[in-house]
Amino acid sequence: MSLKIAIQGIQGSNHHQVALDYFGSDIALAECLSFDTLVDTLLKKEAEKGIMAIENSIAGSIIPNYALVYHNDLHIIGEHYLNIHHHLMVLKGQQLSDITEVSSHPMALLQCKEFFKAYPNIRLVEDVDTAETAKRIQEQKLTHVAAIAPKVAATLYGLDIVADNIQTIKNNATRFIIVKTKNKVLPEAEINKASLRFITDHKRGSLAAVLNVMSDCRMNLTKIQSLPVIETPWKYAFFVDITFTAYADFSKLKSLLDIMTEEFKVLGEYKNAMV
Amino acid sequence: MSLKIAIQGIQGSNHHQVALDYFGSDIALAECLSFDTLVDTLLKKEAEKGIMAIENSIAGSIIPNYALVYHNDLHIIGEHYLNIHHHLMVLKGQQLSDITEVSSHPMALLQCKEFFKAYPNIRLVEDVDTAETAKRIQEQKLTHVAAIAPKVAATLYGLDIVADNIQTIKNNATRFIIVKTKNKVLPEAEINKASLRFITDHKRGSLAAVLNVMSDCRMNLTKIQSLPVIETPWKYAFFVDITFTAYADFSKLKSLLDIMTEEFKVLGEYKNAMV
Structure with a gap:
């Protein structure tokens, strides 16, 4: 049986990418739409390990996640750094000029705001997840709407990337922690x-x-x-x-x-x- | 002529409350829908002073605002602490049981999430401002939708408060800074x-x-x-x-x-x- 990993967001999100990088492809995902749900999933033993973004070189610490780790007695068993790339993606056939609305995670919108200054007619809408918008565009065949998401989302949901690496700061490292409910797992020599x-x-x-x-x-x-x-x-x-x-x-x-x-x-x- | 103060958000927001507390009621407001716009407003001399939330006892520092102060050579000339109270408000005649959607600022939603655990049928939607939703409910006579906003918003936009102080942690201090483009203004003895x-x-x-x-x-x-x-x-x-x-x-x-x-x-x- 594959290792069950709880991630924030859905398939195609940056958390999914971290899960693949850290654990390899032989994993099963528990998709959680909030960090609270992710913690609940671990506490209920519905997943063995969880992945949480904890800080970003642009926006700083995600303090509520520190509180979640602390108050729920989770243990950090590892960390992973991912250089985040934001790509603008649309339904196949749509062009950059067709876009009137971009829906993504507030952090992604923040990191791409310089790019959108050149497109004042595009409305920026905050959403819970980067990949979720990509999925919705494909499922509902949405036109005039774009997602900001990682490349893996474009592949998974069959979207076209109309502008790549639209984040202002190209070196955008985000630190993720790997958590579980038990105590430390590594031998002292490796810590x-x-x-x-x-x-x-x-x-x-x-x-x-x-x-x-x-x-x-x-x-x-x-x-x-x-x-x-x-x-x-x-x-x-x-x-x-x-x-x-x-x-x-x-x-x-x-x-x-x-x-x-x-x-x-x-x-x-x-x-x-x-x- | 009244002192022109740039605030994040619109009339009825917590920033508006801070402006009233700090400068008194003889002020004119420049309503800015983002902190970037607020800084631009100051740099273009369209307002004399600006008010920015900078940290919160629950969510921590608002790092992007530190970056805005630093990179635009703004000077912090004062600070103000506001104990934030979140109230759930609806169009007159609506009840708590009518609500299917609550739209507010991500920080407000985060701070009230415990309250909403008892109402799993209410969809939480992130919006740019707390007061903006209150205004929209009144203008568009929206039913089934509630805002989470300060009391001043209920008064200004004629809404009913159906649940008050719904934030989880009752002592929820937010620190705001008062900024301007010039250098320090106080005599050294007062600093x-x-x-x-x-x-x-x-x-x-x-x-x-x-x-x-x-x-x-x-x-x-x-x-x-x-x-x-x-x-x-x-x-x-x-x-x-x-x-x-x-x-x-x-x-x-x-x-x-x-x-x-x-x-x-x-x-x-x-x-x-x-x-």
Whole structure:
């Protein structure tokens, strides 16, 4: 039986592409129309692993997904970086000049807005998924409507690409995490990256003290993000990603952060995929 | 002549509420359907000041707005915190049970998703603005459709509130910044907060070193956010907010960061509005 992978979106979406890149083609998909549904699917054991976009070099962190991982005790078991390419696609026979409406995910619309400045007559409509519009165009034989979606969607749904790579910034890396409900799966020797969450008091220098300890433990910081703790003024939660070479160094850090910070939690220990 | 304020959204939106709270009622509004348009409006001198949501205690930073401030040389001259309340509103005579579609801003839909779990038959549709749907319901006398919007929208557009405070987290503070194209406007004695951007190399401990200097200069960190520098792997830009009591301390910090970091820029110097 194929490995069942929950993805956000439908076949032909960027999450589908990540599933293929990470797990190969021998997989079964659980298509989820929201990240909430994806988490429910994992908790109900209807899929073994899930794929979630977590940050983007243009739009930054997808904070609600950090909250979903944290509150549902998911464990990050891996990561994958995908350089996103947006293509404008239409029903076969339609031209760029026929388009009056483009429907796609808000993030895709945002990343292509420079391109559409030259086409003020095209109405941009936010939709839940990039591939879903491509599917709908084919199913309903929609004219005058275009989708912004990955190439795999054009192939799957038989659409013509009328403009390719329409994103403003050509180097548009999105980071996806692979999550599951169980604990860490890799042997310690293969682990060289971790995602942490902790809380510090609003005391001058408290974050600096934590970062000094990380540096002393030979950790490299690859990401930091503060977030006010809701309903507790002057307390901050930090989401931090670190890379390291020796798991023993990381073990030492964990013992120290347990003492130095509040609500310290390891969200995941995995293999660094950043190149 | 009234002060001309550019807001994201239309009359009745949360941005409108912030404009009223911050500047009083003797203002003229420039309604902008996107943050890009808002910036253009300021650059073309069609408004004197603009109001932009910049972060939310649930969803985190609105990174594209940081980029807009940075790349267009806007200056943050103030901030305002608004506790957002979402109300479900319909055409007079309609009931909660009549609703089959709710149209609102993605952020509003996200913040109310728990409420709608009890109403699986209601379709949630993303729209550009909270108040715009309220206006459209009244203009087109739409039945079966509800808006999620602030109370001021129900008053302005004559709608009935069928469920109030439907957001999951009742304490939902959103931070707005007041921007203009000119440089700082306050006397130094009134300035006790600043927003900074700088770049550090990916060298172990480089951020810790900067935070140590901030702590030595008696700065309190209220926010930190890393963002990979696009097309430059292993370089990180940091957006940092700090509060302080003496402007002289801040002046010293600026001199030090000029030496310690790359592309150091003060995005704004203003009065702290956090309570």
